[in-house]
Amino acid sequence: MKQKGEGLSARKQLILRTVVESYIENGEPVGSKFLCDCGKFACSSATIRNEMAELETLGYLEQPHTSSGRIPTETGYRFYVDLLLQNYNSAAGDVERIKSALREKRAELDSILTQASRLASTLTNYTGVALRPGKGNAAFAQFEAIYLTPRSLLLVMIREDGTAKTKNLRTDTDLLPEDAKTLSAALNACLSNVPAHQITLPLMMKMEEMCPAAPALVRVAVKSVYEAASEGESGDVRLEGMDRLLGYPEYADTESIAGLIGLGDSKNELLDIVAQSEEGEEDDGEVKILIGSENRLGALGSSALVYKTVRRGGKIVGAVGVIGPRRMKYQNVISMVDSLANGINELISDDAPPLLPEKGEDKTSDD
Amino acid sequence: MKQKGEGLSARKQLILRTVVESYIENGEPVGSKFLCDCGKFACSSATIRNEMAELETLGYLEQPHTSSGRIPTETGYRFYVDLLLQNYNSAAGDVERIKSALREKRAELDSILTQASRLASTLTNYTGVALRPGKGNAAFAQFEAIYLTPRSLLLVMIREDGTAKTKNLRTDTDLLPEDAKTLSAALNACLSNVPAHQITLPLMMKMEEMCPAAPALVRVAVKSVYEAASEGESGDVRLEGMDRLLGYPEYADTESIAGLIGLGDSKNELLDIVAQSEEGEEDDGEVKILIGSENRLGALGSSALVYKTVRRGGKIVGAVGVIGPRRMKYQNVISMVDSLANGINELISDDAPPLLPEKGEDKTSDD
DNA sequence: TTTAGCACTTGAACTCATAGAGTGCTAAAA
DNA sequence: TTTTAGCACTCTATGAGTTCAAGTGCTAAA
Numbered sequence: 001m002k003q004k005g006e007g008l009s010a011r012k013q014l015i016l017r018t019v020v021e022s023y024i025e026n027g028e029p030v031g032s033k034f035l036c037d038c039g040k041f042a043c044s045s046a047t048i049r050n051e052m053a054e055l056e057t058l059g060y061l062e063q064p065h066t067s068s069g070r071i072p073t074e075t076g077y078r079f080y081v082d083l084l085l086q087n088y089n090s091a092a093g094d095v096e097r098i099k100s101a102l103r104e105k106r107a108e109l110d111s112i113l114t115q116a117s118r119l120a121s122t123l124t125n126y127t128g129v130a131l132r133p134g135k136g137n138a139a140f141a142q143f144e145a146i147y148l149t150p151r152s153l154l155l156v157m158i159r160e161d162g163t164a165k166t167k168n169l170r171t172d173t174d175l176l177p178e179d180a181k182t183l184s185a186a187l188n189a190c191l192s193n194v195p196a197h198q199i200t201l202p203l204m205m206k207m208e209e210m211c212p213a214a215p216a217l218v219r220v221a222v223k224s225v226y227e228a229a230s231e232g233e234s235g236d237v238r239l240e241g242m243d244r245l246l247g248y249p250e251y252a253d254t255e256s257i258a259g260l261i262g263l264g265d266s267k268n269e270l271l272d273i274v275a276q277s278e279e280g281e282e283d284d285g286e287v288k289i290l291i292g293s294e295n296r297l298g299a300l301g302s303s304a305l306v307y308k309t310v311r312r313g314g315k316i317v318g319a320v321g322v323i324g325p326r327r328m329k330y331q332n333v334i335s336m337v338d339s340l341a342n343g344i345n346e347l348i349s350d351d352a353p354p355l356l357p358e359k360g361e362d363k364t365s366d367d
Numbered sequence: 368m369k370q371k372g373e374g375l376s377a378r379k380q381l382i383l384r385t386v387v388e389s390y391i392e393n394g395e396p397v398g399s400k401f402l403c404d405c406g407k408f409a410c411s412s413a414t415i416r417n418e419m420a421e422l423e424t425l426g427y428l429e430q431p432h433t434s435s436g437r438i439p440t441e442t443g444y445r446f447y448v449d450l451l452l453q454n455y456n457s458a459a460g461d462v463e464r465i466k467s468a469l470r471e472k473r474a475e476l477d478s479i480l481t482q483a484s485r486l487a488s489t490l491t492n493y494t495g496v497a498l499r500p501g502k503g504n505a506a507f508a509q510f511e512a513i514y515l516t517p518r519s520l521l522l523v524m525i526r527e528d529g530t531a532k533t534k535n536l537r538t539d540t541d542l543l544p545e546d547a548k549t550l551s552a553a554l555n556a557c558l559s560n561v562p563a564h565q566i567t568l569p570l571m572m573k574m575e576e577m578c579p580a581a582p583a584l585v586r587v588a589v590k591s592v593y594e595a596a597s598e599g600e601s602g603d604v605r606l607e608g609m610d611r612l613l614g615y616p617e618y619a620d621t622e623s624i625a626g627l628i629g630l631g632d633s634k635n636e637l638l639d640i641v642a643q644s645e646e647g648e649e650d651d652g653e654v655k656i657l658i659g660s661e662n663r664l665g666a667l668g669s670s671a672l673v674y675k676t677v678r679r680g681g682k683i684v685g686a687v688g689v690i691g692p693r694r695m696k697y698q699n700v701i702s703m704v705d706s707l708a709n710g711i712n713e714l715i716s717d718d719a720p721p722l723l724p725e726k727g728e729d730k731t732s733d734d
Numbered sequence: 735t736t737t738a739g740c741a742c743t744t745g746a747a748c749t750c751a752t753a754g755a756g757t758g759c760t761a762a763a764a
Numbered sequence: 765t766t767t768t769a770g771c772a773c774t775c776t777a778t779g780a781g782t783t784c785a786a787g788t789g790c791t792a793a794a
Contacts, residue, residue, distance in 0.1 A: 043737085
């Protein structure tokens with residue numbers, strides 16, 4: 001699938017490429033005369049017509065209607081994009097610029113991603129997207145109950161990776177600070193690293209024995225742990241600058257927007273897409289491009305998604321990218337997305353060595 | 368401002384009301400003949416024409432073009448809506464239905480609001496909206512450092528209201544469990560209830576004295592507290608079901624959608640709007656309706672926003688509502704929003720008495 | 735293999751005419 | 765004084781007809 005275009009003559013390739021670029025630039029079908037006049041070709045429009053006719057039968061070009069120029073098909077774009085990816089070297093300038101733009105907001109990953117999404121949108125004038133996959137149902141490694149008032153305490157549930165979730169517990173009987181300690185001990189003894197589905201009634205009974213002082217407290221604590229563990233984290237998607245797309249003629253009709261807005265509403269699709277692309281294929285850590293409905297991207301309609309995963313210590317912790325019309329300025333976008341992802345990668349791993357304040361909380365953040 | 372329409376004759380009121388309702392139903396300008404034929408009036412179309420001409424000069428109706436029927440102006444809708452609000456009694460059936468729909472998701476407020484927003488969207492077929500105002504810069508009342516590994520600990524910062532925020536701290540020197548205790552003590556001694564802007568260098572030096580073991584740890588801990596306290600909480604807006612609006616003809620052109628999408632992007636506007644309406648005017652806790660650009664709602668364009676605040680113990684903790692075209696089915700929507708808000712109110716205060724597991728965390732939730 | 739030329743197709747833009755809806759106004763009726 | 769009937773007027777939406785230009789495919793010659 002990667003190098004379909006191998007069999008094309010050099011001239012066909014040049015024609016195809018020029019058609020794609022011109023269409024990206026102007027948004028209008030390009031005809032043989034235009035190509036002939038653009039100076040790149042030493043032949044007449046008739047020759048180009050012949051070539052284009054062949055490119056059409058090969059599936060790289062198509063005509064909106066019989067008497068207009070050609071526009072690239074999905075396959076056409078794919079060829080062009082693969083070509084670009086082949087010769088692509090990240091522009092060093094971008095990385096610095098983007099890193100410095102991000103550095104100001106060196107908060108937790110969550111905020112970095114939001115920031116990145118906004119940045120992507122501004123730099124490319126398309127819609128920026130940033131996402132963070134869900135955490136799945138994770139067990140908690142450690143618990144700590146903090147005594148707040150005689151009738152309330154704060155339960156801190158800490159995951160293996162150091163991220164934490166907190167929950168207030170209230171009782172209708174007075175508690176002593178010792179009770180919090182006992183509860184902590186019992187939780188750590190019985191529920192440490194126990195996944196949600198293994199939290200059973202016998203376990204709860206065992207815990208009640210360990211904390212005779214406040215059985216009701218134990219019950220609600222266990223329930224909270226159970227809920228927190230089974231909820232998992234749902235992942236998150238940020239779409240920034242959707243309104244920018246409205247400027248492009250391909251989004252002039254309501255139909256085409258509907259899909260995108262739906263995307264904003266049911267963000268799971270995007271998460272699925274990325275998750276899929278990570279699982280299924282080899283993930284070489286490079287910029288990925290999904291064009292049109294290539295991968296059952298129903299909602300993406302006639303748009304294209306350019307993204308790259310963000311990693312920390314080899315593990316995928318998110319992705320950033322751009323959504324735009326199929327005739328996107330791929331050169332810029334690819335370079336930008338790559339730089340952006342690299343910038344984030346460096347940023348979140350640069351921090352690691354010395355004395356890193358990481359944010360670990362419900363919304364998750366780092367691994 | 369409330370009862371502009373007082374001066375209208377009964378017949379004018381009926382005409383106005385019928386025009387609004389018909390326009391809401393069909394989305395088309397309504398003419399004199401249609402009104403005459405609808406059976407509500409015992410006069411000819413000519414008479415109605417005269418009345419409508421007057422209603423137009425009074426500012427309640429307008430004509431899209433000279434030779435078409437009338438449509439309500441902003442003022443016209445306002446009159447109609449005020450009328451509705453006057454005679455409105457929450458439909459009891461709704462409340463039960465909605466409460467039971469929400470009860471299943473009796474998690475924290477955050478999730479309830481999301482759920483409510485989705486519910487609002489489904490029930491009305493407009494865009495559901497739920498929002499939670501920011502928390503402002505709050506100081507933390509209590510701190511707890513939890514020892515995780517020799518080189519990392521978890522800092523739990525607890526606000527006055529019991530909600531908490533957590534942050535991972537890492538060091539490059541090994542720590543003892545005692546160090547966490549010392550740090551907790553120092554934080555509680557020096558930073559308890561200290562707002563961000565009062566966290567100064569002398570304070571930090573005092574703390575370093577208290578924890579001679581790991582001055583670097585103190586520094587990063589104080590920094591984290593400072594950042595967390597000054598960040599505050601930014602509030603949150605959920606828009607659900609935006610794609611539903613695309614079905615309505617008033618959103619057929621790209622222009623009108625742009626505003627709404629922009630709303631989704633820069634959610635602050637909505638927060639401002641509600642915050643304003645709460646501060647400025649008397650907030651009687653009833654359903655509020657903002658039509659068109661009544662209150663400098665630039666982004667809302669030609670839409671209308673129906674919402675009601677959600678309270679807990681008298682304090683406003685959020686709002687739910689619906690965004691739709693100006694010609695919204697106000698009867699249904701008002702009733703629905705009211706019921707929904709009531710349902711949430713009951714739900715989050717019902718829970719309070721016995722043994723309430725509340726969620727307190729970064730994303731905030733309850734008071 | 736390329737080129738020039740030509741007939742053909744087709745969508746876009748424009749004009750024109752028509753139909754229909756609804757109004758405002760005037761004069762008569764209640 | 766209020767209501768009604770009638771009529772002329774305005775404006776939009778619609779559709780048909782026409783022209784224009786772009787671009788193609790094909791054929792025959794270079």
